[in-house]
Amino acid sequence: MSRLSWVGAAARRGVAWLMPAGRRGWVEAVWAEAPEVPPGLRRLAWRAGGVRLIAGEALMRGRIGSALLFAAAAALAAWAAWPGSLASFATSVDRVDVITVVALLGGLALVARSVFGPPGSSRVARFLRVGAYGAILALIPAKNVVEQVLDVPPHGGIDLRLYRLISGPGFGNHWDSEILFLVVMALYAAALLWLTAQRSRVAPATLAIGAVGGTALGAVWYAIGPLGFGGAPATNPWLPGSDIDPLMVLAWILLFGTPVAAGILADRLYTASGSSVPPVGGRARQIVAAGLLTNLVGALFVTVSGTSTIAATLKAAWLRNWLYHGHLLSGVAGLRLLLRGDPGALTYSHEITAAVDAPPFLIICVVFPLIALALTGLGALSLWGNAATGQGGPPSGGGGPAGPEAVLTLGNLPRGG
Numbered sequence: 001m002s003r004l005s006w007v008g009a010a011a012r013r014g015v016a017w018l019m020p021a022g023r024r025g026w027v028e029a030v031w032a033e034a035p036e037v038p039p040g041l042r043r044l045a046w047r048a049g050g051v052r053l054i055a056g057e058a059l060m061r062g063r064i065g066s067a068l069l070f071a072a073a074a075a076l077a078a079w080a081a082w083p084g085s086l087a088s089f090a091t092s093v094d095r096v097d098v099i100t101v102v103a104l105l106g107g108l109a110l111v112a113r114s115v116f117g118p119p120g121s122s123r124v125a126r127f128l129r130v131g132a133y134g135a136i137l138a139l140i141p142a143k144n145v146v147e148q149v150l151d152v153p154p155h156g157g158i159d160l161r162l163y164r165l166i167s168g169p170g171f172g173n174h175w176d177s178e179i180l181f182l183v184v185m186a187l188y189a190a191a192l193l194w195l196t197a198q199r200s201r202v203a204p205a206t207l208a209i210g211a212v213g214g215t216a217l218g219a220v221w222y223a224i225g226p227l228g229f230g231g232a233p234a235t236n237p238w239l240p241g242s243d244i245d246p247l248m249v250l251a252w253i254l255l256f257g258t259p260v261a262a263g264i265l266a267d268r269l270y271t272a273s274g275s276s277v278p279p280v281g282g283r284a285r286q287i288v289a290a291g292l293l294t295n296l297v298g299a300l301f302v303t304v305s306g307t308s309t310i311a312a313t314l315k316a317a318w319l320r321n322w323l324y325h326g327h328l329l330s331g332v333a334g335l336r337l338l339l340r341g342d343p344g345a346l347t348y349s350h351e352i353t354a355a356v357d358a359p360p361f362l363i364i365c366v367v368f369p370l371i372a373l374a375l376t377g378l379g380a381l382s383l384w385g386n387a388a389t390g391q392g393g394p395p396s397g398g399g400g401p402a403g404p405e406a407v408l409t410l411g412n413l414p415r416g417g
Contacts, residue, residue: 070109070133074102077137093151093178094144101140104186105133108193117199124207125196128293132192135304136185142304143181143358145311150355162348177359184365188296191369195293201282202289203273206266210290213262214297220251221302221364226309227323228357229364235357237323258298259291259372263379266290280387284380291376292369299368303361310354320351 078098119125194200196207224247227235236244266286271278313320 066109069130070106073134073137074106077140078102080141091148093147097140097144097178097182100182101136101185104182105136105189108186108189109133112190112193112197116194116197118197119193120196120198120202120204120207122204122207124204124211128192128196128207128211128297132189132300135300136189139185139304139307142308142311145314146307146355146358149314149351150358162352177362181362184362188300188365191292191296195289200289201285203266203270203286205269205273206286206290207293209262209266209269210293211297213258213290213294215301217254217258217294217298218301218305220247220254221298222305224248224251225302225357226306227313227354228306228310229360255295255298255368255371256375259294260375260379262290262294263287263376280383284383287379287383288373288376291372291379295368295372299365303365306361307358310358313354314351320354 082095082098113119119129195202195210223236224239224244225235227237229235236247239247263286266289267283270283270286313323
């Protein structure tokens, strides 16, 4: 075989590998039909046209399109998040965050295909994957802006006294919180990759329920704490005092009620989607997946939105003044004495107050999914227990309606709603 023929065969094999398995026969056909075309420019044009079509197919359907999209988003996030040349602990942390998060997301995407199988074919599965990766990448620049204020204490003077009064002893050069952040983000990405993979067998309707419910949950929690949750139970400057109480009550109700409602609705739709009662394992899977996805999406929504809002206030003075109304939200005793007659100190107090309120978002990312797993896990266990005692679904003979005990049990919801 000549060197030119060997190169052509290697190119054909490489292009075939890039294509989805169901389309590789098309690549073989394009190459096989080339000798039927007269040699010279016409044969070259034939193969060039085939390569163009194959490239377009690969970009639209195969791995190259997803890889290029991720590479572009990761490069943009890294460019926005990469700190300056200032030698400090915050700079070191920020650079580690950028490199590690990009490597984690890229590596998990590669591993997920072999471990979890290919991604789901539904639009909602693709939307969730793209949205989750985009949210995590967007979080890095916002988080780094906050840490450039939070982890860089002033050298002295009134600003240092303000930093110590507002931030307290819990902030400084701590790698443990950064490691926890990276672990949590890796778990979020892995969980969302699994839930949206074909092998997980989560129905598209279940994914849609979790996405919608999580967005609503995150929006309400963001409304009560657009500037974080560090110094007060709520930081919405437009709802001071008791004005925020009804919204806070709604937020707590949604935190516990939304994953349960999502699990119930997912079970109803899954049970009603077939002509026969589905297996108990499939129903339990939909219940847990819907509840977990709801709180995962909600926690990610409020974390990205809140951290981005805080970062924007640190960068834009007009936004900071508009949100704070020119007043100090921190209630630290003796603070007003330090700020009297010093506009610069007042500005810095707003900045450090906003930065201190950002780290609790990481607690939300941990607590929200645990609550969902606990609540929906109990529902799934109840479903398994009822199935073991012969009460897992409607009577096989088409008997009368289920009793009130069955209706109140998560595992015995009526098929038709």
